[in-house]
Amino acid sequence: MSTPTVKPKAMIQDNTRCIGCRACMVACKSWNDRPADHTDFFAGEGYQNPRDLDANNYTLITFNEVVTGAKPDWVFGRQLCMHCEHPACASACPTTAMFKTDLGPVVFDESRCIGCRACMQACPFIIPKYDYDSFAPKIHKCTFCADRLEVGLDPACATVCPTGAISFGDRDDMVVEAKRRIAAAPGTYIPEIYGLDEVGGTSVLHLSSVPFDQIGYITGLPKTPMPDLTHRWLRVTAPVFAVLYAVFGALNWIVRRRMRRQGHEGEHT
């Protein structure tokens, strides 16, 4: 699976084609063996059910009331792990329990997880969730169906979508396809691919008919990889250690020599 010829995969989530049937959510639960939840009504905005991703829901269709033109309209959006090209969660994980595979999925190996939840804190899209009520909790999030990808199958959600809102393929092809759709129907789409450059690019590319912040997406994210922010500090750890140790050692040596000269022989502080 990790041959150099492997091409990273990506998914297009074309919200203009979504009818809000939530077959993707059902397929996702089914493939990942997640139990049903008890859910409650809540006061908007967003009228989806459940309200947010959680340990039992790895993907979610959001129902958004958006005023387009004169009348309000339902516009659907979708939440799932974006499978970043440079995942912040994986860079934050102190044990490499979270990592990105060559095919694109960012996956989680529970056998290495200590449960620190740094990945949850790090994720710019607030995706990884936790089963706090479990005795041995795990991080839960979309796996991009990494197990299916390995045997040549498409992700479960992509296979069940009845309207073609979910497309799956090589990332290069998907970027071309997303741009083609926008160019072919500029009246249908806003000229933006969410995920093309967000945090350095992701493996899920969202298309929409309205600005993404109106359908529950987190906008205003940097266009550069998040791990760079910590990398520039962490990469100097070794030299900083050496310099500080040397400086402190030199100062301590001077202090001790001064002490000796002042006649504190025998007191080798």
Place this chain on the structure above:
Amino acid sequence: MNWRIRLTWWDKSLLAIMAVAAVIAFVRFATGIGTIANINNAYPWGWWVGYGIMTMIAIGAVGFTITALVEILGAHRYHSFLRPAVLMGLLCYTSAITMLMVELGRPWMVWMVLVSWAPTSALFEVGWCAFLYLTVLALEFAQVPLEEAGWGRALRILRAIYIPIMLLGVTLSHLHQSSLGTLMALIPHKVNVLWWSDLLPLIFLFSAIMAGPAMAILEHLAAARWLGFAPRMDLLAGLARIEAWLVGLFLAFQMGDLFYRGAVDAMFSGTWLAVSFWIEIGFGLLLPLVLLLMPEVRESRRGLAIACSLVIAGVLLHRLNVAVIGLRVRHWETYVPSLGEIGITLGITAAALFAFGWLARILPIHEELPSPQASLRPATQPAGVLHGAQGVS
């Protein structure tokens, strides 16, 4: 040596708090974090990380700041603060590790940090440094009980390696105190502009250094009162002058950073976050700075206690603001620590205070007190590297 002490009402209260916390901890380990804690999917790090780990590590900086002041900057006047500082550091780090064992979802896997290398992770660096530094603190402090127990050979070994170990401890502290800030540097879009900065690692390091002398002053005042010796007001005034410099410099650094980043609008935005920010700056930095600049405060026990407590509270609020309060998540999400979360942290803090009080009564921690075992010690005992209690002053 004699390990027994007579329990005061204060010790008994601490033991009672620890017992309650032990019951809560039992429930947590029997049923999971969710039963007793309010941390959730939007706020994965709450009071436990903000107070129990980040603040505990920050105030544990007293160990390395006083060590650096005495051993590296050569301010030997403050020698008598060294042992209490190292013991406080040891107990703070032990508390933080204990907190971690409660806070981690899978604490039995914590050794993975040491074997599954993740050099891109700030938490990996914090884990390694804190683990090594805890070892350093234990080796430094071990001299005291070994001296009392008369284990000459082990003591000679510890004294021979003291200087490289001590330098290692000060260096590691700089690294992991700043790495705690690096953790939060990863999420500029989540942490409010009032607190997120490119320079968070330095802000965390400087504020931890600022907590050091404040803790040393508070400890000295408390020990003088409870153990019954006259506080060294001349030395405290000196430490308070250092503290004033540290608070002033940190305030200037933080303000400069805020102006440079263009966060001034947010400071005067009138939001609840701005209120939290001004409480942190006003009561945690400005007020103690003004107090510490006044000679009559530096010479008064009560004045010093108030000023230094404000500094420590300010550091606590800063850590909470960065890691919990200032987070931008889904707008409907909320987090208020549960009684269970607070109870556990109270228990751990009580345990640290109890351990300090106990050790301070059975071991020669404070030079101001006659050694508990003074009559048993040889008169010409060499002053150890971590300075026998009668060492240089």
